[in-house]
Amino acid sequence: MMSAKVFQSDAPLDERRVIIRRHDGDVEMVELPWGLRSRDGGPRPVSVVRSEGRTFPTHRCLVPASEFRHKSFSFSLATGDWFYFAGIWRPATDDWPEVYAILTIEANADIAPFHARQMAVLTRDRRMAWLEGLVPEEEILRPLPAGTFRIKRHPGAPAQRAMAL
Numbered sequence: 001m002m003s004a005k006v007f008q009s010d011a012p013l014d015e016r017r018v019i020i021r022r023h024d025g026d027v028e029m030v031e032l033p034w035g036l037r038s039r040d041g042g043p044r045p046v047s048v049v050r051s052e053g054r055t056f057p058t059h060r061c062l063v064p065a066s067e068f069r070h071k072s073f074s075f076s077l078a079t080g081d082w083f084y085f086a087g088i089w090r091p092a093t094d095d096w097p098e099v100y101a102i103l104t105i106e107a108n109a110d111i112a113p114f115h116a117r118q119m120a121v122l123t124r125d126r127r128m129a130w131l132e133g134l135v136p137e138e139e140i141l142r143p144l145p146a147g148t149f150r151i152k153r154h155p156g157a158p159a160q161r162a163m164a165l
Contacts, residue, residue, distance in 0.1 A: 016032060016034075018030070018031050019031075019032055019062065019089060020061060020062040021060070021061040021062070032097075032100045036088075037096045037099075046101055048101060048102050049101050051137060052106075052141075054137065056088055057133065060088060060130060060133065063085040064084055065085060073151055073152065074151070074154065075149045076149065077148060078147060078149060083121050083124065086103045087101060103119070104117045104119055104120060108145070108148060109145075110146060110148060111151075121144060
């Protein structure tokens, strides 16, 4: 079975990853750093962008992953398949490199006990709908059904109190 790189939610913002995007009429894989320039022009990059109420007509991308980690927990698809995060990329400017960020949505039922929001996960059958803009954002950028994710606590990690709530 093919496996994509584990996505660390606390990775350095300049960490480079392979993304898939449509550019100049072709679908291509490129390696870009993580982190858009903030809207206020501040020095801190933005790694995730809230998707609700926004449209992304251009510069969409896919970030392949087999699991993602948040604190002491890892999340993967219960099927064992790999997936994509829905993202956006931005061309380089005079003072900022070409970069990408991942879109966030409300957490699904599996992730909600750990965090109120999550990165937008797309199963492989939905990847081209996102990349090609075939489906409106509000239809594709939404939580997957309960039971979609397998959650694993890393050995030696403390139990999460929110699980008891």
